[in-house]
Amino acid sequence: MELHRKINWSFVLLYFVVLLCSSFSNHENILYKNILKKVKKEISKVFVLEDFELSPIQIQPNEELIADFSGNRLLEISSNDTKLGYAYIGTAPSKTETFEYLVLFDNQFVIKKAKVLLYRESWGGEIGSKRWLKQFLSKGTDYKFIYRQNISAISGATISVKSMTNAVNELLSSLNFLIQNKII
Amino acid sequence: MLSLQTMATGLTIGGYGEITYNDPDSGVSEIDVQRLVMLFAYKFDDRVSFITEIEFEHVKEVYVEQAFLNYGVSDNFNLRGGLMLVPMGIVNEYHEPTTYNGVERPSLNNKLVPTTWREMGLGVYGRINSASIRYQAYIMNGFISYNDGAYKLKGTNGLRSGRQKGAESVGSNANFAARVDYYGLPGLKLGLSLYNGKTQTTDKSVVGSQVGLSMLGFDARYVKNRFSSRFEYINASLSDTDKYNLASGKDLGSKMSGYYIEGSYNLLPLTARQKLDVFLRYEDFDTHAEVAGNLTKNESFHRKETTFGFSYHLADGAVFKMDWQSKGTAVPESESKGQFNMGIGVFF
DSSP states (O other): OHHHHHHHHHHHHHHHHHHHHHHHHTHHHHHHHHHHHHHHHHHHHHHTOSOOEEEEOOOOOOTTOOSOOOTTOEEEEEETTEEEEEEEEEEEEOSSSEEEEEEEEETTOOEEEEEEEEEOSSSSGGGGOHHHHGGGTTOOTTOOOOBTTTBOOOTTOHHHHHHHHHHHHHHHHHHHHHHHTTOO | OOOOOOOOOEEEEEEEEEEEEEEESSSOOEEEEEEEEEEEEEESSSSEEEEEEEEEETTTEEEEEEEEEEEEEETTEEEEEEEEEOOOTTTTTSOSGGGSSSSSOOTHHHHTSOSSOEEEEEEEEEEEGGGTEEEEEEEEOOOEEEETTEEOOBTTTBTGGGOOTTSSOOOSSOEEEEEEEEOOSTTEEEEEEEEEEEOEESOTTSTTSOOEEEEEEEEEEEEETTEEEEEEEEEEEEESHHHHHHHHOOOOOSEEEEEEEEEEEEOSOTTSSSEEEEEEEEEEEEEEEEOOTTOOOOGGGEEEEEEEEEEEEEETTEEEEEEEEEEEESSTTOOOEEEEEEEEEEEO
16 A cells, blocks of 8 residues: 555656656747747837837858847847837846847937846846836947946946946947948 | 857856955954855756855865755746845845955944854745846744753854754744845845744743844945945844843843944046955944843943955955954943954955
8 A cells, every 4th residue: 555655656756757857848949939029029118019020130250240140139120111120139148147138229229228138147137127227228339338437336236237238338339330331 | 030049057166265364453363264165056947056155164164155946937036945045134145255345244244144144944036127126035944042951142142153054953943034125226225134033942841942033134235436335234133032041141132233334435447447445334233232131231242343444356256355443342441452454355
């Protein structure tokens, strides 16, 4: 009797383990889908649109570009053949992890929105604060953000604050290069 | 459509360390590898991670400072369990030497909040980005007051000797710890910490073997250009200390409270890679703010300390510190004791 119960329980446990494993097997795909879902939701909100198209902009690798443009990170947003703006999905380091962020631009590459899409580490996630991210708005590609000067510090999140500031600066200067050289 | 690079999974190694030199006006000076802490974080996937810190204190004592499993249920809701830091005040959670000024942690964070205060627990943790709020709430094990005939808590440093640190700890009563951080105003971070419960005992039938504890903390940090400041206030109320003192012959206070305030200014331009912060800190705290029963207040437990010095951040994560301290008490006509400190701190 006792043995039977143990065997039964181990089957139940095994079932859960299998279930858990299968739910994680396609994890990375699910992750990207979730990120893309968030990006679309944000575009909807910022551009006040239900329907729009996203088309990737391919950028050839160039030594002058500090920001990463691989993997369809830069997208053109359009609706009914009218170009509305751009979306950039970046990855930047936190202390021991990486996080994903989104920057939305209007047609003239002026920042309309900055958002942290996925923050993994336990520390430093304060940079997801909507209020803090507002500091990046309305700036063009010739602007430079300086930590503690025009970007306020967040105690306990210094590394991530600096990383996000740096990432946006690198993105702006790379876009500036692309615009100057009429690549985009 | 999106194809980001494969996210790094697996092991991360980090750590922090502090090498200190303390030279009091009277007495011998001490040179010590005070702490060397190795951090290992293992990420099983984007939701599940295990974080542990192995600490070497004074080179030869080994402790586990943290060891917890984190499960991210959603973007703003995580479950956490294991050996965790108690979220009380600023320094207990952010105790790496590059995150605070002074070679030694503020004294309040030694005698009132017994850093590094960690216990076994289980709870929730998360952030609400739209409101700029971080929250934590845990059920935790508490301080031990009575262990097989030995009474652990006393007046001079309150709860410090009652820390169990997750080592074969006694669990007779669950405690509750919670904290909320608000960072919605530029440069400002406000924190409110709560801790409530009862100390642990190996024998509940021993009268006076347990005391009730209710601790409240409020803290603020403000950074603007080259200026930064912080303030920490702690108030701990203890019940049944009269019975505890009677049974133990100790002198545990029934209320402990105090604060420190600190300001610092970076002498280097903001565009420089390095940072040179000069700082001034004043502390006023009392582990005998109130006493119960027949106990008389010991005025020497009411400390008033001033620390002045600098933190030279050679790089993010590497600091050289030097400071001078004046440590006084509320004892009438007592003289303050001076101390010179020097230290090297790293955090990677």
